[in-house]
Every structure is written in C-alpha cells, then in structure tokens.
Amino acid sequence: MRRDGNRLPAGAPLLKVENLVITGRQGDVDKEIVSNATFRLAAGEVLGLIGESGAGKSTLGLASAGYTKNGCRIASGTVHYRDRALDMLPARQLQALYGDRISYVAQSAQASFNPAHRLLEQVIEPALAHGVCRRAEAITRAGQLFRDLGLPDIGLLGRRYPHEVSGGQLQRVMIAMALICDPDIVIFDEPTTALDMTTQIDVIAAIRQVIRGSGMAALYISHDLALVTQLADRVLVMRNGRIVEEGAVADVILAPTHAYTRMLVAARVHKKIRSDATGTVETGLAVRNVAVSYGNHRVVEDVSFNLPKGRTMAIIGESGSGKSSLARAIAGIVAPAHGKIRFGATDLAPRFQRRTPEQLRSIQMIFQSPDVSLNPKHSVGDVIGRPLEFYKGQKGAERDGNVRRLLEMIELDPSMIDRKVNDLSGGQKQRVCIARALAAEPELIICDEITSALDPLVAEGMIALLTDLQKRLALSYLFITHDFSSVEGLADEVIVMKGGTVVETGATEDVFNSSRDPYTRTLLSAVPRMELDWLDRVLKTRQLAQAG
Secondary structure, eight states: OGGGGTOOOTTSEEEEEEEEEEEEEETTEEEEEEEEEEEEEETTOEEEEEEOTTSSHHHHHHHTTTOOOTTEEEEEEEEEETTEEGGGSOHHHHHHHBTTTEEEEOSOHHHHSOTTSOHHHHHHHHHHHTTSSOHHHHHHHHHHHHHHTTOOOHHHHTTSOGGGSOHHHHHHHHHHHHHTTOOSEEEEESTTTTSOHHHHHHHHHHHHHHHHHHOOEEEEEESOHHHHHTTOSEEEEEETTEEEEEEEHHHHHHSOOSHHHHHHHHOOOOOOOOOOOOSOOOEEEEEEEEEEEETTEEEEEEEEEEEETTOEEEEEOOTTSSHHHHHHHHHTSSOOSEEEEEETTEEOOSSGGGSOHHHHHHEEEEOSOHHHHSOTTSBHHHHHHHHHHHHHOOOHHHHHHHHHHHHHHTTOOGGGGGSBGGGSOHHHHHHHHHHHHHHTOOSEEEEESTTTTSOHHHHHHHHHHHHHHHHHHOOEEEEEOSOHHHHHHHOSEEEEEETTEEEEEEEHHHHHHHOOOHHHHHHHHTSOOSOTTHHHHHHHHHHHHHHO
16 A cells, blocks of 8 residues: 555644534524534544533544534634645545545444445445555455454455445444545544444454554544543543543543543443332233244244333344344334234234234334434424324424423433434434334334443433333333343343344343353453453453363
8 A cells, every 4th residue: 555655653743623613503593513622633543532422522523524514514723634724625625535544434334335336346445536556456455454354255245235244244344445545544433333242342353453553543433431441542521512521541531530521430330120019910012933034044033032011121142143133023024934923912913014003003113223214304303293193193383392392301402303313413313213212102112222322321311211201101112232231220131142042031130140151141241341451351351262
C-alpha cells in the first residue's frame, strides 16, 4: 500500500477539534446538539467517546470528519485534519478523503451493505475508487484483512451476499472495507452493539490487533464504558451534548471526577425481585416441539417451553443459535417446519397473515435493528400512531395525544412527535420501536435485543419501565438478548440456545449462579468488566482452553 511515506509518527497531532458547536433543525428553530466540544486525536491513538443515547456522540464523531447529517450544521468552531480545515473544505475535497484517509464503520452493517452486490466487490470498492491500488493488489489486501479479522477465506466469503453471512461476520467485513485504503483515522460508531457477547470479544480483539499493528488512529464511539476500557488510550465522556470528562482510561475508571461518569463506573447488575406468590399460574404462551428451517437448513430443532402470563422468559445464545428465528416463528413471520404454538386457549396459525386482528394485537415484536425496522422518511408520530389507528381507530388529536403520552413513557420528549426517524440516534430509534409495540396494548411483547443500543443507565431505566408495565398490565415478555445485566433485572426464567437447540433452561438465578453447562459458562464469562486487563485475561483463557 502507498501509505508508508505518509503515516505520521505515533503521538503526532492528527486531528484537532476546537470549540465545535453543532445545531440541528427541529421545526422552525435550530437546537444545539453539540456544545463547545474540544479534543485532540494523535496518530496511533485510540480515543473512546462515551455517552448515553442522544448525547451527541455520533453527531460529534461524524463532524470530526467534517460531515453533518441532513438538518444539522457546524454553527461554529473548527475541525483540523493534519493541515486542512475540514469544516471549510468543499464537498468534492471532503469526498476525496472519505473512505481513503478517513474511514467510518457504522453501527448497523446489515443496513449499510448493498444487498445486491457480493461482499468482495464492496470491500475493494474504496481502494479502486480512490486509485489506491489495482484490483489484484486490493484483493490481496482484503484477503490479509480477512485473516487479521478472523474471517473465513476471502475466496469463500467474498462470493457471498450480505444476507448470507452472520451479523458478526458482516460487521468484521465492514471493518475490512473501512481499512482497505489503510486510512489515517477510522471512526467506529457502536460497531459491536448488535453482536452477542462472545462474537463481540472476537470483533474488539480484531479491531485492537489491526489498529495497534497499523499505526492508524481511531475514534471509538460507544455507550459501553467497560468495552471502551479494553480498546482506548483515552476517553471522552459526553452528556447532553457536552464533553463532561476527559482523561486516560485508567484515570477515568479508577478516579472519575464527574457525577455521570461515576454513575457509569458504578453501574451494577440489578437482580429482579421475584414474587413469592404460590399456586397455579395461567399459561400465556406454550411452544411445543417447534422447528424452523430455511430451505433445507434447519436452524431451530424441537424447542418447547411455557411462558406464564405476566412473566418473562429470556433466551440467550450466540449469533446463529436460533434465538431470533424462534421468535419470528412465534410472531408468525416464518412458519415452523413442525410443532405448535399456542397463545391462551387458542392454537396460532403458522403465518401471521392467517391470524385474527386480536391475535396480531396481542403479540407484538420489537426487532433488533431499528435502522431496518423503521422507515427513515416517516415521522415519530406516524410510526407510533400507526398501531393506534389500525387497532383502535384513533385519528387526529386523540392519536397525537396518545403518541405524546407514549413518548413520555419511554423517556423521550413529546415534542419529538414531528421529528423524522432518520434524525434520531440509535438508542432513540429503539425506544420509538418500544413505544410502537406498547401502542397496541399487547399481552405478549417479543423483545429482540431491545437494550443493545442503550447505555447502562438508560438500559436500567428501560428495564425498570418494562418491569413497571408488566406489573400494571400483566404483560408477558419473551426477551432475546446478549445483555445479561438486563436478563438478571427482568427475567424469571432463562433458556440457553446453541446451534438451534436448547442446552439449558431454569430459573434465572440458578442459570447465572450455578450453571453446570460449559457453553453457558462461556457466555457468562464474556460479559465485559470494568477492568483494564479483562480482555487480555479472556483471550489468554481461550488460548489455554484451545491448547488443552
């Protein structure tokens, strides 16, 4: 690659952001989204950017590359990359930098790839478009990146389309695409949010290895301080659009100065207080010997369980274990290959198209990726109001009043009713999905990774909200997640899946505290801890296990 003579020495100033103010158009006024942000990024450094959903992390990260979303603008301040003022560069010169000198890894790989093109062609496209190298050299470079990122051989994986690989693989392919031109700066925007814990370890270990071995700099945006602790040299903490703390990782986690940072560091698992009530509990959902296939490929095999009314069942497992496929079968999105699904006193039709309106209302599903499940051109009011119109016939002021009530319930400002979905943060989009499900007043909500995009404190509030709703409305939850803190805070029972089958089931405290299954113990050991050497210890344990 041609970068050998262009890379700045480690520690040299690479990016300087000074007093940056970013505003966004809301209705007829400009609202300040980021306030007076100032920081430096040196060559060879990884800078973590932490904050809750809506804090302005992604907006600041993109603005650090001179880019703002539609409706946003840099109102004042400066952004300098090397000797260039990015905030003043013409669009054509910025485009020449993007994908070449400055790369971006998005939160949702699934929403970012073109489904009509094979992976190899998309990975090498930046190198060819920017004239970095010829096609043969680009393929060789991509193959090396695939090996560095722990991906299968490029000859096999590169021929596949995005929908034909797992979420963890697709996220790593996106990282390879971002690194193909050997950039100076890579902006990682929540790249592991949608991944299960064990896959997340693989991805962050691969990111750390590639960054350390290349001399490039990285801005790593996340809501997970424990995760950033394993990657970053320094940390910026944001809240309400402002940088409230900055320092070396060790200083921030061992001696935080700001109250919000102290709350993040002190965040702990909150276990559910379970009812001591005895007697017969009415069964809400009964799953009997359900199997799911895609073509000739069986992804779920003979799963059975009962979910009592007003209780929560969590399903955990790695990417590809069959969790979401089982949930889709229950929701009627895919038809089971065999088996029965019963809700209340009625057997449900295999497909949702043959279920009654009342059955459809009673079972709602919140999907893993809000970027895929929400129309970016619709307003928040349209999204949440649709179930109110469809199931309750509400329109006009009555509908809008209930939309605002639901927004308050999920801790979003009711004034956001007119905002476009595309203008929201990832966590805000997920909360809109939750409000949309609640609008139907269901009896069962299937939650597919609904807290993955939320910072620990907001996730804690969301779990408290779901728990409160469960008590007041006798809701049942089927909770699919890799956020084990949420499982302990919400679930009565846990199902552990691997390769489409159930390997363990039981009361939450029994599974978490005294599991005898090796796979379950591996999952639990992959939960990031607020310790500087946690990732190194996990990787060493893996190596010893493989050697033994």
